[in-house]
Structure formats: structure tokens, C-alpha cells
Amino acid sequence: MSRLDRSLISGLAPFQGLTAVDLNRMVGQAHSLRIAKDEAVFEQEGEAHSFFLLLDGHVRVIRTTPDGQQVIVRYISPGELMGIAHALGRTTYPASAIAAVDCVVLAWPGRLWPEFAAAFPDFGANTYKMVGSRLQDAHTRVVEMSTEQVDRRVAHALLKLVNQTGRRMDEGVLIDFPISRQDIAEMTGTTLHTVSRLLTAWEEQGLVKSGRQKVTVTEPHRLLMLAEGRASKT
Amino acid sequence: MSRLDRSLISGLAPFQGLTAVDLNRMVGQAHSLRIAKDEAVFEQEGEAHSFFLLLDGHVRVIRTTPDGQQVIVRYISPGELMGIAHALGRTTYPASAIAAVDCVVLAWPGRLWPEFAAAFPDFGANTYKMVGSRLQDAHTRVVEMSTEQVDRRVAHALLKLVNQTGRRMDEGVLIDFPISRQDIAEMTGTTLHTVSRLLTAWEEQGLVKSGRQKVTVTEPHRLLMLAEGRASKT
């Protein structure tokens, strides 16, 4: 790990409140690795040997059902921890993590978790706070799946991605990694067909512009209106 | 708190690994209260003044959407913690908790959370492990909502309730608190009508027996088959 990396890391949410010394001690025990696009960082059911920090890129967390259907649990952005099965008292990963683009991650051996949690209480607290907010997210999603219809769910999903990883462009806000209709379908519990239809409809209304593995939201505000139900219809 | 209560409490999951002394110190700072059926233990958006341990009864955790629709997030059984917003870095409750029957709970002021977590590390660890498993549950539910159709979701919900709170009876396993069709619908993202139809169909097939606010699963095994997709159809 170079010094440069450390200064980048110090600002990240999981390490808020840690001293430079502590941070060094933690980072010193990690090794960094590159994960090529479409490769797995870790795999569902696999033994949880490590936990990770995403330094660069985007990672898709996926759960696969026994009959092979996939659901995208969430996208990980740079600066987030992932694969923290150990923190939750698990010995296997509950999902797979696939690089959506070429990624750089920091990996720690799982056995270090208890040591870290004990030695760096702020780190533990930050992590659990994050777990808490993921729990909220998951419940929100359950509520969404239970009460909203497909178009609103898709709209919400796009807005979430835009907020999380949006990049301002001339025409609007671009989702910063390749994302297919199929991916969006797996995030929202629908089919790629339906997503395609929705996107073309929205494109005609000028809400979004989309292409192959690419979505730009041109009118976030109007899309939000649609997501929240006060549809403008025009 | 009577001595009797403490001996009951010592065996509960959140307190595994604690010494009798520590347990006493914790319980000594709680006060117990009774919550009548249909009353709230805490309310969504309300300031998180306390966290709770359910000693007796059953509690429904509910999220209400802006437009008034309700979703049952989970049922709490005796021995479980609830309302632990503090542990997750929140200052308000993300959901409401309603007593499904008359309940007895132990309440601690929220400000004690950080003290407890620091002074009784095992308690903290147990709690976070539980949060972790709730996160898994929530994700499982998202996957279910995304990939399974209504009948299987309802079947799964019933089986979960049976496993969590089932009471063996002559005819089968009874869900141990009053539960309406509407409740089951709010657990599974459907309507009371559909639940009613499913239950009558299953009753004809001899899988369940149900009445007003009451469900008994007579053939858990066959219901599981149905939930998992290898339907017997007969």
C-alpha cells in the first residue's frame, strides 16, 4: 500500500474517527487487489475468508435462488465495505459480489475482524451503523416491493442509482457504470422486457435517455414525481 | 424486577455469555411494563427514547407508507430485543411496534445503549449478530418478493410463523396469537381476499385449518412442498 492510498482512505466513512496511527495499522494488514470486470470478489455460500473495502469501481451484490434466478441486492460504491460476513456472525458469504467494471479492492483476512472491532471501537461503530442503514434499506425495499407497482419501483431504482453513483453530464445525470435492462429488472423484481418498455416510454416523455448498457436521467425531478405517484402523465 | 424474572432472562439469546453480576446490573436499570393488546410499544418516526426486551406476548412490527398502506416487517417473540434504533445510529424508530396480545416488556432508556455496548461486549456482539441475521432475513424476503408468486410467499410466511411461534395441538401446529387474513396479506404483499382464497383452498386439501384470527397448519410438510415449488397438486 502506498502512502497515497492511505491519505485517500482516511476520509472514508468506515474510518471516521480513527487516528492516523490506527488507520496505518489497519491498512498495513490489508492487501490490495484488482478484480477484472465480471469477475467475483466473493461468492455466495463460499467460506468467508476475507472482508473488503472497495477502493475503485463498482460492485454488484447478487443473490441467486436455488432455481437459478438472480436478484441484485445492492451496488457497492467506492469507499464502502463489503463481504463483512464476520461482523454478522456468519462464516459464509450470503451473496456473491461481481465487479461491474474493473475494480480495486482492499482485502483483510476475516480472522482480523474481531481484533479490529476490539482495537478500533470507532471502526466497529461505523460498521454497525452502516449495517443498520442497510437493514433500513432492505426493509424499505420490502415495503416498496409489497406496495408499489413496477413502474414506480423502476423509477425509484434509477433515482437511487443516480444519487449513489450519478455523474453530471450535459444532458442529465449518467449512471456511472454499464447497466443492462436485465440488471434493472433484477433490482426491481420484474423482467427485462418490462424495463425496456418503461425506458422507451420515458424516453419519449423526455425523462431519460438510454442506450446500450447506459442510462442517463435527464429530468430527475419529473422522474421522482412519477416514482412518488403524483404522475404528470404528460 | 423480581429475582424470578432475572433467572428467566439469563437464558435469553441477547444475554448469552454475560455473568450474573453484569446481568443484574443491566436488568436493574430497566423497568418493566405491560402493553395491552393493540397498543403501541413504540411508534414510527417517534423519538427513540428507549429500547426493549419482550418478556411475554407477541409484537407486530409495522411500517406505514406515506399513503397509509401497512407492511408487517416482522413479529417479535418473547426473548427478543426490539426498538434498538440506538444500536443502529438512529434517533427515531423506523417502524411501529404493536402488541398482538397483552405483552410484558422490559424497557431501558436509550442513552444507556452506548454504556451497555462498552461495558458488556458480549451483549453488543449478540445484538449485532441478531441485527445481521435480521438483515439476512430482510434480503431473503426481498428475493422472495421478487421471484416467487403469491401462494408460495403465503406458504412461506405461514411456515415461518409456525417455526417461530408454533404451538403443537392435536390437529397440527397452531400459530400462537390472533392473526387475521389482513395481517397475512400485509406480511406477503398481497390482499386479504387472495389470502382468504388460498386458505380455503388449502383447507380443502387438508393442509391447514383456519378460523377467525386463527390458523393451524395440519400438514407442515406438504405446505413446505408447496412453498418450495414441488407442488403435489392433489
Place this chain on the structure above:
DNA sequence: CAGTGACTTTGCTGCAACGCAAACAGATCG
């Protein structure tokens, strides 16, 4: 630069499940 594979669009059809409405129990209570 033609050829192949991956992603997307679009039309059509079918049905699971919702929504509405009305009738039907069981409980509860004065």
C-alpha cells in the same frame, strides 16, 4: 469488414391477482 454474439425493442397472448361489491359468520355488548 463480414460474421458472431450480446443486448434491446416490440408485438401479441394469457393469466395471476387485484379491486369492487355483497353476502356471510362469530364475537361482543347493552
Place this chain on the structure above:
DNA sequence: CGATCTGTTTGCGTTGCAGCAAAGTCACTG
């Protein structure tokens, strides 16, 4: 013990969306 209230059943029309099929488009590769 009739009246009322809350929960349940059931029929029927409607529809959102999945499922299937086929054609179209873009990007890469040899």
C-alpha cells in the same frame, strides 16, 4: 337476545405484467 361490529368468504370483471417469439441494433473479433 337482538343489534352491531369486525373479520371472512365468494363471485365477477378488470388489468398489469409476465411469457413467448421474432426482429432489430450495436460492439467486438478474427
